[in-house]
Structure formats: structure tokens, C-alpha cells
Amino acid sequence: MTVILIGFMAAGKSTVAKAFDQGKFIDLDKKIEKEIGMTIAQFFQEYSEDKFRQIEREVFKTAVQSGYAVIATGGGIVKLAENRNCLKELENVVYLKADFETLYGRILSDKENSRPLALRSKEEVEKLFTQRAAFYEDVADIVIETQGKSPEEVVKEIQELK
Numbered sequence: 001m002t003v004i005l006i007g008f009m010a011a012g013k014s015t016v017a018k019a020f021d022q023g024k025f026i027d028l029d030k031k032i033e034k035e036i037g038m039t040i041a042q043f044f045q046e047y048s049e050d051k052f053r054q055i056e057r058e059v060f061k062t063a064v065q066s067g068y069a070v071i072a073t074g075g076g077i078v079k080l081a082e083n084r085n086c087l088k089e090l091e092n093v094v095y096l097k098a099d100f101e102t103l104y105g106r107i108l109s110d111k112e113n114s115r116p117l118a119l120r121s122k123e124e125v126e127k128l129f130t131q132r133a134a135f136y137e138d139v140a141d142i143v144i145e146t147q148g149k150s151p152e153e154v155v156k157e158i159q160e161l162k
Ligand SMILES: Nc1ncnc2c1ncn2[C@@H]1O[C@H](COP(=O)(O)OP(=O)(O)O)[C@@H](O)[C@H]1O
Pocket: 007, 008, 009, 010, 011, 012, 013, 014, 015, 016, 072, 106, 107, 109, 110, 111, 113, 146, 149, 150, 151, 154
């Protein structure tokens, strides 16, 4: 079975996926960065978000056919209707949920990932969160509340699903 992790920026999708054995998980953003040879932030600047979404769509499609144990998506995977339809058809789509203040705090203190869409004002990021939250709820099979839980605790909950 493949577990697909969805959720807003800094929900913990990448951190949680990494806890699974090498080769058995894929982080779509890391895969994309390897393919494009630059960071996502650089790509947004040099090309566009739309171009990024096209690549994300293809990488996601390939990943779901590849038998990974865990797929960490990027927070914007739900932006394209094609991806939302695909998520709805899949099983074990896990929404890692947290409230906006928690996520925003994590975004600000995360020095490892550059998130171009988080460079906007806090109000705009919150607007994006509200729009996206409805999509995550809609396509998810399972919701895991991550608030007050360590990444290890979240990993354990996911392992118990198997
Ligand atoms: N359950 C958690 N509790 C506290 N901090 C977390 C948790 N999960 C992730 N983080 C931290 O939040 C930041 C973003 O995590 P990341 O896994 O990159 O999220 P995502 O891939 O969903 O954007 C990282 O600094 C990470 O260490």
C-alpha cells in the first residue's frame, strides 16, 4: 500500500516521509529539484508557478504508479483539478493537519526549505491556507492532527494504519 501525505506547507510531510526506509519513500519536491537542477524558489523566479505545477503533475503521476510506501507531496498538489481527482481515486491519502498559527510558526523557523509562496504577507498565506484546507479535507481518506505531536508520533500513527 502507498500512503500519500498531503497538507499545507510545514505540516511535516517531508519530515515524516523521511522516517521511512530509503528507496521506499519519495518527496516530490526533492525529486523535482533534482530534475530541474535548482531550488523550487529559483524555479518560480526564473520560470513560473504554472511551469512548476506542470512538472509537479507529471512527477506525481509517475510516483503513484511506482509502488512507494510513502509519497510526500508539496502543499500545492491540490491546486490542479487533475491532481485532486487523482487523489480522490487513490486510497490512503493522509492529511497532516494543524492550525494556521502552528504552521506559520514552523514556516518562519524552518531555515532549510525555501517556500516561495510563504514569502507573501501573513494575511495572504493565511488566505491560501483557508482555500487549500477545504481541498485537503475533500480529497483525504484519513486526517491526522499533528498539533502537539512530534514527527515521530505522527510516523507511528501512520505505521499503525498499515
Ligand atoms: N510534528 C511536528 N512538530 C514540530 N515541528 C515539526 C513537525 N513536523 C515538522 N516540523 C518542522 O516543521 C518544518 C517543516 O517540516 P516539513 O517536513 O518540511 O513540512 P512540509 O514538507 O509539510 O512542508 C521543519 O522545520 C520540521 O522540522
